[in-house]
Amino acid sequence: MKILVVGGSRFLGLNIVQRLSARGDEVIVANRGQTESALPAGVQHLQVDLNQTGALADAVKDMTFDAVVHMIAMSAPRAEVVLEALEGKMGHYVQCGSVGVYAPLHCVPADESHPTNPRQIGPDSKYVGFSHKLAADQVAERLCADWNVPLTILRPSAIIGAGDVPIDLWGARNPKCFQRIIDGEVISLPNDGRALIQFGHVGDLADAFVLALDQPDRPGIYNITSDYAITLNYYTQILGEYLEREPVIEYVPMEQLIAMHAESGKLNESGL
Incomplete structure (x- = not known):
């Protein structure tokens, strides 16, 4: 063709x-x-x-x-x-x-x-x-x-x-998310972290x-897509195991998290 x-x-x-x-x-x-x-x-x-x-x-x-x-x-x-x-x-x-x-x-x-x-x-x-x-x-x-x-x-x-940066925890491809885990900085997840990706x-x-x-x-x-989805909590756990760090997690209401990341516009597009 x-x-x-x-x-x-x-x-x-x-x-x-x-x-x-x-x-x-x-x-x-x-x-x-x-x-x-x-x-x-x-x-x-x-x-x-x-x-x-x-x-x-x-x-x-x-x-x-x-x-x-x-x-x-x-x-x-x-x-x-x-x-x-x-x-x-x-x-x-x-x-x-x-x-x-x-x-x-x-x-x-x-x-x-x-x-x-x-x-x-x-x-x-x-x-x-x-x-x-x-x-x-x-x-x-x-x-x-x-x-x-x-x-x-x-x-x-x-x-x-x-071929590309992995999906981060907020629906974008920002390497800073993974660096925060490595550095032991707090990672914010929406609500209770049970949103699916x-x-x-x-x-x-x-x-x-x-x-x-x-x-x-x-x-x-x-x-x-794949046959199944995983929670953000589990994805964070997987990233921590791969990076050999224990992620430090805080749970934030969705609307607050959207406001925190409004400058990138990516969180709104993630569908979380």
Whole structure:
């Protein structure tokens, strides 16, 4: 297959590109080219800034693709820019979403039938990042339906594996969290620490994207993650064992913890 991967230079996107290239697919990667990345030999690179009007459309004007994988659909405008540039040029569209669009969960476990939770998007809103991700999914659903293009949306959970900083205890990837454990500093957990976090290994998730690409006749929305979740208390224990330190934990009301980390915006996006 001839496959365009938008945003395939690192972590999950790069793992997908590596798998597709290794099995002989013709792979083209489109991104800004600002992240150093060892793309496999034979993979074509299009240096494109999606913030520049018409840049992607110009880059692919003489191309068509069996499938397109969009890894950086972080908002409705970003999804729309990519999709409109590829109208009439693709046989299957695969978009990377997030299980965070279901948060906060009404029940556990939750599957694809769980209602999504669109929220007021604004500077004081919770889960802002997930609201934008949901809006991106809705754009893809609307345009692909209009064009009669098979659409697959894959929604991973917290991604772990070689190639990026591990998920910290607040839903981000801040190395300072792990340094605090090493230094014996207090680690704040929400409420009683029994909030759940669910991981998916980057290699397994990349395999899921490849499977989806091979089955355009089975479009739809799929959650891709491990079979189980763990509490933040247990995750903290695991980190302490790995770092050979006894974590010093304080339990803080969720609203207070959100206020403490408001500058990063990441806690609101974690779905805790």
